[in-house]
Amino acid sequence: xIGLADxxxxxxxxxxxxxxxxxxxxxxxxxxxxxxxxARSNEAKALGIKMGEPAFKxxxxxxxxxxxxFSTNFALYGDLSDRVMNTLKSEVERVEIYSIDEAFLDFSxxxxxxxxxxxxxxxxxxxxxxxxxxxxxxxxxxxxxxHIAKKYTKxxxxxxxxxxxxxxxxxxxxxxxxxxVGRKYAKRLKxxxxxxxxxxxxxxxxxxxxxxxxxxxxxxxxxxGEKCYDLExxxxxxxxxxxxxxxxxxxxxxxxxxxxxxxxxxTCATKLRKEKSCCSxxxxxxxxxxxxxxxxxxxxxxxxxxxxxxxxxxxxxxMANTALKSIYRDDCIYKKAGVIVQNTTPQxxxxxxxxxxxxxxxxxxxxxxxDKINMLMGKDKIRLASQGFERRWKLRQEKLSxxxxxxxxxxxxxxx
DNA sequence: TCTGGGGTCCTAGGACCC
DNA sequence: TCTGGGGTCCTAGGACCC
Numbered sequence: 001x002i003g004l005a006d007x008x009x010x011x012x013x014x015x016x017x018x019x020x021x022x023x024x025x026x027x028x029x030x031x032x033x034x035x036x037x038x039a040r041s042n043e044a045k046a047l048g049i050k051m052g053e054p055a056f057k058x059x060x061x062x063x064x065x066x067x068x069x070f071s072t073n074f075a076l077y078g079d080l081s082d083r084v085m086n087t088l089k090s091e092v093e094r095v096e097i098y099s100i101d102e103a104f105l106d107f108s109x110x111x112x113x114x115x116x117x118x119x120x121x122x123x124x125x126x127x128x129x130x131x132x133x134x135x136x137x138x139x140x141x142x143x144x145x146x147h148i149a150k151k152y153t154k155x156x157x158x159x160x161x162x163x164x165x166x167x168x169x170x171x172x173x174x175x176x177x178x179x180x181v182g183r184k185y186a187k188r189l190k191x192x193x194x195x196x197x198x199x200x201x202x203x204x205x206x207x208x209x210x211x212x213x214x215x216x217x218x219x220x221x222x223x224x225g226e227k228c229y230d231l232e233x234x235x236x237x238x239x240x241x242x243x244x245x246x247x248x249x250x251x252x253x254x255x256x257x258x259x260x261x262x263x264x265x266x267t268c269a270t271k272l273r274k275e276k277s278c279c280s281x282x283x284x285x286x287x288x289x290x291x292x293x294x295x296x297x298x299x300x301x302x303x304x305x306x307x308x309x310x311x312x313x314x315x316x317x318x319m320a321n322t323a324l325k326s327i328y329r330d331d332c333i334y335k336k337a338g339v340i341v342q343n344t345t346p347q348x349x350x351x352x353x354x355x356x357x358x359x360x361x362x363x364x365x366x367x368x369x370x371d372k373i374n375m376l377m378g379k380d381k382i383r384l385a386s387q388g389f390e391r392r393w394k395l396r397q398e399k400l401s402x403x404x405x406x407x408x409x410x411x412x413x414x415x416x
Numbered sequence: 417t418c419t420g421g422g423g424t425c426c427t428a429g430g431a432c433c434c
Numbered sequence: 435t436c437t438g439g440g441g442t443c444c445t446a447g448g449a450c451c452c
């Protein structure tokens with residue numbers, strides 16, 4: 001049996017942990033630049049605030065109901081996520097961390113409601129984060145069980161183990177809520193009269209393969225109780241790493257774009273070194289504001305190759321700037337830019353080039369020192385000059401909560 | 417005024433090899 | 435009359451996930 005632990009309204013719950021006044025009150029967390037709603041407390045959901053809704057469109061609603069609004073605080077969410085995962089690991093030997101707020105658990109030994117409830121309680125008590133726990137024979141069914149646990153049970157725990165129970169659950173489970181069925185697939189399924197998860201389970205496999213590729217078949221088998229996705233305990237090395245941002249204010253001049261692209265490229269390089277990977281390709285893209293139909297639209301991108309795979313900041317930033325130069329046009333106003341490094345290989349397996357002129361050993365030591373200092377003193381304390389110093393392109397984050405657990409200055413003081 | 421960011425997998429088609 | 439058979443690699447596009 002496989003368990004799926006899923007944090008309830010995770011980001012919203014994180015904001016509440018150290019600020020109990022927010023309990024039972026509507027609360028939303030906004031995306032970068034305070035753009036869209038990306039997390040909602042149950043009270044906020046009840047007000048009809050939708051996932052992904054732009055903040056400016058619900059301004060009146062927020063004011064009327066005194067909804068508490070927060071900018072994303074990834075330092076806080078990341079740290080609380082680690083705490084939740086570590087607590088789960090203290091109870092279950094094999095844990096697959098699937099996302100910032102979800103983990104698959106090996107429940108093959110003991111899958112009782114009592115055990116599930118006690119794990120849920122422990123996480124709540126140790127971290128302050130409420131979770132739901134679904135248990136079933138496959139990952140896809142565990143997803144269904146978790147859905148049911150969250151929506152329809154008081155305990156927040158649900159086990160799908162009996163064929164009759166599974167059939168009944170799937171019969172009332174909307175097909176669009178299945179794991180792996182997105183908006184497009186849902187539409188096509190419904191047009192063919194497949195409305196529930198049970199319909200999906202019973203559909204002709206050949207038709208399924210034709211229309212929904214091999215993934216459709218896998219999902220169907222998983223719903224029938226046949227495992228197609230195992231617990232993955234060793235996270236795979238990333239194949240692509242992307243750093244992209246919308247700007248707080250639109251940018252017109254080359255210098256600022258260059259500073260932003262340099263910074264994104266440097267972040268990619270830092271992430272690569274953290275993964276102990278090198279990349280052999282880099283893409284840079286720019287975007288004008290698509291919500292301004294009257295403005296000139298331009299969404300260029302370009303990919304360049306490195307002769308020798310690298311994770312050296314100077315090399316990657318320099319290549320990013322070469323790429324930028326070739327796509328930049330000065331008659332456009334830019335809203336977003338990004339850098340993607342691709343084709344990664346483990347850094348110990350890099351194929352050297354005969355004609356390489358860089359002293360890689362020396363550079364590796366330099367990068368090691370830079371990373372170490374930045375870790376101690378704060379991000380980008382040491383940076384390349386092309387990253388600039390003003391950071392005029394930076395994000396808008398007007399409602400940022402304190403980093404209660406990761407910054408000394410933000411630690412709570414409590415009157416007793 | 418104002419609309420996020422970071423990933424993966426699968427498939428078809430083109431180019432190429434012997 | 436008639437024009438092989440068996441592969442790999444790469445890329446773009448489309449779908450999905452959180």
